[in-house]
Amino acid sequence: MRQFMTSTVEQRKDFKESFSTHPMEVAWASEAIFFITIEEVKCKGARLKPKVQISVDGVNWIDEGTVFEPLAERGQYFKRITHFGGWLRLYIEMEGDDPLFNLTIHLVMKE
Amino acid sequence: MDRILSYDSGLSKFKPLKHILCYDDFDKGLCGWLNLMPNYTQEGFKPNFVQRGATEEDKEKMLDKTQWGPIMLSSATYRFPGTHGSMDGIYSLKLATRPTANRYEQPPAAGSISHAIKRLTSHRKPGLLQFEVWFTYTPEQDRPGLSEKDIRAFGICFDLQDAKSRNFVGIRYVNSVNGEMKREWQYMQSSDVTDEEWTYGTKGNWHKKGVDPFWYGRRYPDGRTDGFKFIPNSYQELCYNESDDKINWMYLRFLYDTEKKEYVEMQSRDQIFDLRGIRATDAPPYLGIEGLVNPVMWIETDCDRRVFLYIDSLVISTE
Numbered sequence: 238m239r240q241f242m243t244s245t246v247e248q249r250k251d252f253k254e255s256f257s258t259h260p261m262e263v264a265w266a267s268e269a270i271f272f273i274t275i276e277e278v279k280c281k282g283a284r285l286k287p288k289v290q291i292s293v294d295g296v297n298w299i300d301e302g303t304v305f306e307p308l309a310e311r312g313q314y315f316k317r318i319t320h321f322g323g324w325l326r327l328y329i330e331m332e333g334d335d336p337l338f339n340l341t342i343h344l345v346m347k348e
Numbered sequence: 349m350d351r352i353l354s355y356d357s358g359l360s361k362f363k364p365l366k367h368i369l370c371y372d373d374f375d376k377g378l379c380g381w382l383n384l385m386p387n388y389t390q391e392g393f394k395p396n397f398v399q400r401g402a403t404e405e406d407k408e409k410m411l412d413k414t415q416w417g418p419i420m421l422s423s424a425t426y427r428f429p430g431t432h433g434s435m436d437g438i439y440s441l442k443l444a445t446r447p448t449a450n451r452y453e454q455p456p457a458a459g460s461i462s463h464a465i466k467r468l469t470s471h472r473k474p475g476l477l478q479f480e481v482w483f484t485y486t487p488e489q490d491r492p493g494l495s496e497k498d499i500r501a502f503g504i505c506f507d508l509q510d511a512k513s514r515n516f517v518g519i520r521y522v523n524s525v526n527g528e529m530k531r532e533w534q535y536m537q538s539s540d541v542t543d544e545e546w547t548y549g550t551k552g553n554w555h556k557k558g559v560d561p562f563w564y565g566r567r568y569p570d571g572r573t574d575g576f577k578f579i580p581n582s583y584q585e586l587c588y589n590e591s592d593d594k595i596n597w598m599y600l601r602f603l604y605d606t607e608k609k610e611y612v613e614m615q616s617r618d619q620i621f622d623l624r625g626i627r628a629t630d631a632p633p634y635l636g637i638e639g640l641v642n643p644v645m646w647i648e649t650d651c652d653r654r655v656f657l658y659i660d661s662l663v664i665s666t667e
Contacts, residue, residue, distance in 0.1 A: 240377050244418050248385075259446065260654075264423040264431075265439060294427035296490050323425050 283333030402552025417462035426593035474607035500650035
């Protein structure tokens with residue numbers, strides 16, 4: 238059987254500025270999906286610009302190249318990732334005036 | 349019929365009781381351990397720890413139990429040495445807090461603890477129950493220096509329930525309090541306080557005194573809480589090593605008697621602490637969880653950085 242793990246890396250939390258998700262060790266997995274759920278939009282005109290980052294050590298991060306289209310509406314969104322080494326996180330930039338989003342973010346890993 | 353059981357050689361570093369319930373080596377996967385979360389059973393899947401009678405002010409004062417740091421399978425990889433790996437291979441279970449903490453004497457900040465839980469039930473007559481782990485710990489190496497003092501506490505326990513009571517029993521190592529090293533062991537036992545005092549003065553809180561002492565029970569500047577007491581003469585230096593990216597695997601064992609509802613002993617490295625005569629704290633049984641045997645592990649940060657508890661492998665056994 239294949240190894241599998243879904244982690245709720247951010248849980249129904251209000252975010253009002255750019256942030257990065259809980260650093261996850263993923264060396265055991267060869268494929269992953271980041272799911273972003275916008276639970277609630279508590280602002281007008283602001284947008285989220287999420288991108289995937291990788292790392293050698295979980296401390297120093299660089300862009301992996303996968304980016305989401307800018308997000309502004311309630312709903313679920315995802316990106317598939319492969320060949321990422323030992324660590325994964327999302328960096329989510331906030332754009333616009335007074336952003337406030339309630340988000341849940343899942344990382345789904347499989348080997 | 350004669351039965352011959354052949355055990356994995358990794359078990360030779362444990363000393364289990366007669367019946368092994370779990371031998372979890374995290375090189376084999378998650379083994380059923382997961383993040384500890386509230387019950388999302390209310391309208392809109394909101395958590396249920398708020399009860400009738402709770403005012404808006406009470407709700408605001410309630411501890412946020414939805415943000416604890418997620419667990420993961422770790423290769424223990426750092427900037428300078430690269431991959432440390434585990435005792436028998438590459439992977440261990442890692443409990444990782446978020447980079448936030450309140451002062452010790454305040455309720456724990458949302459995300460300042462990371463917990464792992466496994467959900468089991470009893471299948472044998474009451475008697476001895478044992479929890480053994482090979483573990484290590486370190487903070488995130490996000491700044492230079494030796495940062496042992498940034499780890500507040502870690503521990504292992506059982507959450508148990510029979511027809512008469514719910515019992516949280518376990519031990520924790522109080523490593524530091526507000527940046528001052530303590531290095532002493534404690535056992536779970538509740539002080540004589542009300543349910544309201546137990547939950548930081550909130551009314552309508554779902555929790556009873558004695559339940560979830562890793563985050564409930566008022567905390568005092570000397571390291572005590574209303575849920576933990578110091579084991580006498582338990583000062584012990586663990587092997588932290590000389591840098592935040594060097595980890596040494598250590599042995600910890602906790603033995604409890606579910607028949608007498610009494611502690612028996614604990615062992616850390618080669619030192620054994622006698623705990624006989626210490627009674628478990630009885631909380632009233634909760635609905636729907638009779639027979640509960642949930643092992644739990646956790647770690648708490650003392651400042652604004654992530655700290656990690658790594659478990660190479662563990663054994664839960666009964667007599």
